[in-house]
Amino acid sequence: PKKVLIQTETRDELQGMTVTFNHMIDRLRENIEKQNQFVSDASHELKTPLTVIRSYSNLLRRRGIKNEEITLDAIDTIYAEATKMQKMIETLLDLASVEKEQTLDMKQTDLVLIFEQIVKQLQQVYKRELVLHYDQTPIMIEVDELKMKQVLIILLDNAIKYSTDKIEVTVEKEQEDVIIKVKDYGIGIPKEDLAHIFERFYRVDKARSRATGGTGLGLSIAQTIVRQHKGEIFIKSEEEQGTEVVIHLPISSTN
Ligand code: ADP
Numbered sequence: 001p002k003k004v005l006i007q008t009e010t011r012d013e014l015q016g017m018t019v020t021f022n023h024m025i026d027r028l029r030e031n032i033e034k035q036n037q038f039v040s041d042a043s044h045e046l047k048t049p050l051t052v053i054r055s056y057s058n059l060l061r062r063r064g065i066k067n068e069e070i071t072l073d074a075i076d077t078i079y080a081e082a083t084k085m086q087k088m089i090e091t092l093l094d095l096a097s098v099e100k101e102q103t104l105d106m107k108q109t110d111l112v113l114i115f116e117q118i119v120k121q122l123q124q125v126y127k128r129e130l131v132l133h134y135d136q137t138p139i140m141i142e143v144d145e146l147k148m149k150q151v152l153i154i155l156l157d158n159a160i161k162y163s164t165d166k167i168e169v170t171v172e173k174e175q176e177d178v179i180i181k182v183k184d185y186g187i188g189i190p191k192e193d194l195a196h197i198f199e200r201f202y203r204v205d206k207a208r209s210r211a212t213g214g215t216g217l218g219l220s221i222a223q224t225i226v227r228q229h230k231g232e233i234f235i236k237s238e239e240e241q242g243t244e245v246v247i248h249l250p251i252s253s254t255n
Pocket of ligand 1: 158159162163184186187188189197202203204205214215216217218219220243
């Protein structure tokens with residue numbers, strides 16, 4: 001066989017390519033692992049209510065006809081668990097669509113105006129004190145209006161679920177960024193959970209969050225949307241004191 005002589009520059013180039021290639025493979029592998037984890041988490045979350053539904057249907061079949069109390073109890077449980085599954089599936093579809101639609105419908109938008117609408121709507125629905133603060137009006141920024149609304153709804157929904165006092169939303173301009181804050185004075189989040197709070201399906205206290213109808217997907221959807229806008233989202237929280245979510249959004253996405 002003929003011996004191929006490779007020049008030093010070519011060899012360096014090849015080595016460089018190998019490094020890049022290995023790096024790409026690592027990232028692909030990481031992505032595949034994340035996806036596998038996601039599918040397994042999602043299946044687990046759906047399996048739990050399904051198991052309850054199955055066992056209650058069985059109970060209903062065996063003892064339901066003779067015992068009215070068992071019948072009613074089983075029907076209520078089946079209904080509640082099916083509702084949970086439905087909500088879970090809707091949120092999962094929501095997440096898939098947020099991640100699929102990488103393209104944003106960017107338009108110059110007045111954040112004060114759109115946040116005012118949402119604050120008013122939720123105030124009426126939940127009968128809670130929601131306050132909107134802003135340092136000027138309008139606060140114009142290039143965003144996908146629907147998606148930004150979705151972010152605020154997710155954050156307010158959490159604040160409403162995990163607190164009973166007033167909730168404050170703040171929108172301010174700071175140099176090239178708009179800062180959005182959603183603050184509640186509720187139960188807060190333990191320190192050890194804070195680092196995981198944006199992970200899909202992560203819930204501080206499954207029992208507590210199940211009772212309030214949480215899926216553990218809200219914050220991860222909010223983070224995906226904020227990152228699509230080249231922004232950042234942080235969370236500060238103190239147990240029994242409250243929680244504040246802070247978002248930094250670049251005023252122009254081309255920044
Ligand atoms: P969920 O649908 O369960 O609310 P999220 O991803 O929105 O899912 O939130 C993840 C977890 O973070 C919640 O289950 C809850 O334990 C905690 N959490 C989020 N926001 C707050 C808040 N404002 N106050 C206290 N805990 C919160």
